[in-house]
Amino acid sequence: MTNVTLTRRGDQARTAAGRLFGGGSGTVFALLLLICVVISFVNVTFFEPPSLMAFAKTVAPLVLLAIGQYFVIVSGELDLSVGSLVGAQVVIAARLIDGEESRTIPVLLLMIAFGALVGLINGLITTLLKVQSLITTLGMMLVLFGAVRLWTGGAPTGALSEAFRQPGRGGIDLPVVRQLPWALVILVVFVVAAIALMRSSYGKTLIATGDNERAAAYSGARVWQVRTTAFVLSSVMATFAAVLIGGFAGVTAQVGQGLEFSAITAVVLGGVVLGGGRGTVIGAMGGALTLQALFTLFNQLALPSTIRPAAQGVIIIAAVAYAARERSRPVASTEPALSRDSESRSTT
């Protein structure tokens, strides 16, 4: 237990030292600020309240996905199935609701249950059957993708109800901002909940598990439970993201495609280390905001949207390389000896 606490204290010291350039959450917010400044030169109307609200609507699902992905990544795993899950959930919702307002709530509950089930399966296969999460969730991605195609015969059918579309599309009419989107309200709730969760003992155990699985286990954490919960959280967040995306734009056959990639890019951009144990949920959220702002900037600069996958690829490699460079630095002498000890042991 002491080991874990001290390691965490070491982490805190490090992030405090290099908050801006250390590849932690500070860096991503500096980057976000920079992108905003550039956008303001290109097109100042972006910062008018209605435009910002529109931006909030678009970015909300990505932030939710990034939060979910953060739980999994910080625990030392990876979840590739979220994009397919979003697609599957929207298609399921459209098919089951089929335009009937009265079915909205039952279908929503069913979606959450389905999301939790998918996360549970991902988690249990990874932790109990010891299949690498990369393979588990890659498999789940394909299974969901294929199953939805099979079930719908290749194309989504049915329609979403107006009520279902409200969270992603509607809002409260206000002066100044024109409309306060529900998506923003929902986003704030989840952001606060995620921060609270990471401050709770569960959050601390989650990070400890990702940092050093064995140490966490010795200090009494049930690693498989902690990780499985992270997968469930990720899938449930993906479900809420699906509600927002489906609400925002309705059903198309392409919905959800490539979102796992965007979510992972956002998380690593936020300074969260692939492999677990390092990074903050606020950083992951910042990563999502930054990624979406970057895409907005691309749009404002009239770059073709086909550049996005390439940009994501560059970001993910650069962020991982940056984080690797950070970690290969000699450990600062101000850090507690124990932390350094565990660090060097884990290197060998």
Next chain:
Amino acid sequence: MRKSRVLLAGAAAVALALSACSTDDPDDAADPGDDVAAEADADAGDDEPDDDAGDGDADDAGDDDQREDDDWFVRADYERQLAQRDIEPEGPADQPWLQAIDPDWTDTSEFAAETGDNTLCFSNASVSNPWRVTGWITMQQQVEVYQDSGDIGEFRVSDAADDDNQQISDIQTFIDAGDCDALIISPSTTATLTPAVQAACDSGVPVIVFDRGVNTDCMVTFIHPIGGYAYGADAAEFLVDNLEPGASVLALRILPGVDVLEHRWAAAQEIFGASELNVLGFEFTGGDGAQIKDQVTQYLQRGNVDGIWMDAGDGSVAAIEAFEDTGNDYPVIAGEDELSFMRKWQETGLTAVAPVYSNFQWRTPVEAAVKIWNGEEVPSEWVLPQEPITEADRDEFLDRNADMPSLHYAKFGGEDLPGFPDVWQDR
């Protein structure tokens, strides 16, 4: 531990790349367009460098920045397709899938089959988008008609799931089996599938190609609607006719590099270039509603958008909603005969047109196979009519498709087939 982390990170990066390949836009998003796309390949034979194709005034009048995709523009094909729109097709008016524009009849007596119960084989590129799904259902129902009448015995199908190699091996399997009495091929891509189609022809079986084409004319008939230039022109001309000079038009495209989609856009550029309209730009959306809505919203933040040109109807409702949600007036819009768009059009009463890439073409290959077995003549290139749905006949088509799902295509042409409407509803 650290080593394993680095490994994990590396593995993650590889997996990401893989997952990007398997699920990211470029591949999958290609489908809607792909599928809708076919025609131009028929013309591959007369492809000329466009400089020779005689650049007209319209071209010069246009904004040069908009003409960078000239590789995709063959003026002779463009003009022929535009002219074909005005040609009265031969054949029964109430059965457009049997009509042919300017047909060049070819003799098929060598393939005439004495007995019924023929085996029909079909190598399908994929059913990976709503347009193909709709057509595939129609085709199966058409086959049922001829199974009941005894013309077709067995109907064998292979689905290549958009994989060229898979389809080449599918076709080879049909050839090797040697018991297909006719082989229908809906090619996945043009150049790659050409040798496979050639091999099928050489085996002596009558080959019918439809939708996308191949670079050979060995098949008995090649079936396709007029084509991409006509589609793009229908949409662009409507915007030109219905917008004031100087109005701003935004073009939403699915993805680059697919011939038919490029032809749609090339035709639109040609027409916009000669008009007074101001083309704000074009955006690739992958046909994804969320991206479309986001892009349109951003354009609206920067200024007015008076018209929307789309190279396929996927996600057109999301584009319209972007105007609603930002409190802007509806644009003049060219969508497609997809029902979600047509219903939105009726609901809102906006000024719109639905260009059509005739989905009923999925019936024609089956009809052609039966004609060939009967020794009847078929057109060597079977150009089907391709008429946009306008406000005048919109409600009629919506009534006919009232119970159909929203990702169904109005001109699917299967109303008289067995199983209507249930099989199209429960897909």
